Amino acid sequence: MAKNVFMFSGQGSQYVGMAKELYDSFDGAKRVFDKAQEILGTDIADICFNGPEEELNKTINSQPAIMACSLAAFEAAKASGITFDGVAGHSLGEYAAMVAAGVVSIDDGFRLIKARAAAMQKAAESSHGSMYAIIGLDAEEVEKVCESIDGYVVPVNYNSAVQTVIAGDSEPCEKAAAEFAAMKKKAIKLNVASAFHSKLMQSAADEFIEAARTVTYNTPEKEFYSNVLGAELEDFSDMADMLSRHIVSPVKFTSELAAMDKAGYENYIELGPNKVLTGLVKKTLKGANAVNIENLATLEKAKTALGL
Numbered sequence: 604m605a606k607n608v609f610m611f612s613g614q615g616s617q618y619v620g621m622a623k624e625l626y627d628s629f630d631g632a633k634r635v636f637d638k639a640q641e642i643l644g645t646d647i648a649d650i651c652f653n654g655p656e657e658e659l660n661k662t663i664n665s666q667p668a669i670m671a672c673s674l675a676a677f678e679a680a681k682a683s684g685i686t687f688d689g690v691a692g693h694s695l696g697e698y699a700a701m702v703a704a705g706v707v708s709i710d711d712g713f714r715l716i717k718a719r720a721a722a723m724q725k726a727a728e729s730s731h732g733s734m735y736a737i738i739g740l741d742a743e744e745v746e747k748v749c750e751s752i753d754g755y756v757v758p759v760n761y762n763s764a765v766q767t768v769i770a771g772d773s774e775p776c777e778k779a780a781a782e783f784a785a786m787k788k789k790a791i792k793l794n795v796a797s798a799f800h801s802k803l804m805q806s807a808a809d810e811f812i813e814a815a816r817t818v819t820y821n822t823p824e825k826e827f828y829s830n831v832l833g834a835e836l837e838d839f840s841d842m843a844d845m846l847s848r849h850i851v852s853p854v855k856f857t858s859e860l861a862a863m864d865k866a867g868y869e870n871y872i873e874l875g876p877n878k879v880l881t882g883l884v885k886k887t888l889k890g891a892n893a894v895n896i897e898n899l900a901t902l903e904k905a906k907t908a909l910g911l
Contacts, residue, residue, distance in 0.1 A: 605869040607909075608689040608828075609680070609703055610884075611673045611696030612875030613854075615794050617665045619654035621876040622672035624898045626652070631678030635709070639671040642713035647671050662727055662796045666695050666720035667713060673699040673875035674709070676896045680874060683902060684911055689826035689835075689868065693880055694760070694799065694854055695719070697830055704823035706839065711818045715846070718814030719807075723850065724796065726807035732798025733776040734759070735769050738789035742767045742857075748786075752779045759800035760854040761833075763886040768854075770798035800853055808850040815843035826866065833858025835866070856880075860887045870909060872896065 625632040626648065636648040650659050651668045658664060673696065680687075692700035695716065702712035737745050742758060745767040749756050754775030760768035769779055776798070780790035797803060820842040829836035831848055833855025860883070863871075871893040873880040878895035885893050894905040 606867050607685070607687045607870040607872060608691060608863055608868045609677065609687045610871060610873045610880045611692035611699035612669055612873060612877065612880060613693035613696045614665055614669060614799070616875060616877040616879050617659055617669050618876055619656055619659055621651055621897065622675045623652045625675045625679045628899060629679045629682055631682055632675035635674045635678060636671055638709050639667060639713050642710055643667055643717050660794060662724040663720045667716050669695060669875060670699050670712070670716050674702060676874035677703050679902055680872065680896055683906055685872065685905070685909060687825060689828065689863065691828035691859055691863065693856055694830065696875065697849065699875070700827065704825045704827050706820055706823045706827065707818060715815060715818060719811050719850070722807040722810040723799065723804060726804050727797030729806070730797050730803045731773045732770060732801065732803045733773045734793040734795050734798055735776055735780045736791045736793060737767050737769060737783050738791065739765055740783070740788050741765070745769065748779055748782050752782070754778070757801060758853060761857045763857060763883045765886060766883070768793065770801040771803070800851065802851055804850045808847045811850060812843055812847035815846045828859045828863060830854040830856065830859070834862045856883060857887055860884060864888050872905060
């Protein structure tokens with residue numbers, strides 16, 4: 604039997620109208636949004652489906668919105684007979700992964716993401732940070748350029764062999780982006796509120812750990828791959844500390860993919876808006892079967908690709 608991993612989308616993948624078809628077609632998907640509204644006290648379905656875009660893009664909304672859409676896709680996949688052996692998420696996607704694997708309940712999953720989004724929104728408002736995706740260079744070269752810039756700018760998302768995201772104070776980030784442009788490499792500014800996964804989020808990590816300590820964590824029913832480790836997480840004894848560190852630590856996604864490949868995963872199924880992770884898998888693991896599920900058309904396509 605081929606091993607399947609469910610991967611959950613990260614911030615920046617949101618768009619108005621996401622998951623509407625799944626909400627309308629699957630009871631499980633509708634229950635996810637009902638639960639989100641109950642815990643968040645916000646009509647996240649309305650923000651997801653109707654926007655406006657500025658409202659959806661606020662960190663305090665985009666994080667729970669993406670999580671709700673990802674878990675709606677998870678429910679649609681399960682209802683369609685798609686099984687899974689492991690989970691992984693990119694940045695905030697790890698929270699949907701925790702719910703899917705049984706590390707936390709869906710109630711606690713939304714409580715955690717509510718606290719995380721609020722803490723990160725506050726930290727973003729008190730800092731002037733940016734993030735840029737650098738395309739076409741290996742991570743080592745990106746690290747060298749960041750080190751040469753005066754000011755705080757560091758690699759924070761190791762996404763694929765040819766894509767690394769940098770973050771830091773806005774001015775040094777701009778200088779680094781100009782340097783990459785001079786090298787004829789793409790530097791794309793990301794649609795995020797600040798420099799996530801960098802030390803500019805330390806105040807958010809410090810605030811969030813208190814909320815994270817109020818939640819019950821279980822050993823997962825499936826293999827769970829961690830951004831902080833870039834490998835399978837096996838010790839779940841201090842998840843509050845791990846989740847706090849996650850806010851200020853780089854996302855080691857390429858290392859995770861290498862670990863999953865080594866563990867024998869053949870099918871990589873992205874659940875949530877857009878298909879960013881699907882693209883990263885295809886760039887990193889040649890020949891891997893990567894599909895995404897975000898609406899009815901992609902669900903059918905995924906079922907066909909998986910032989911269902």
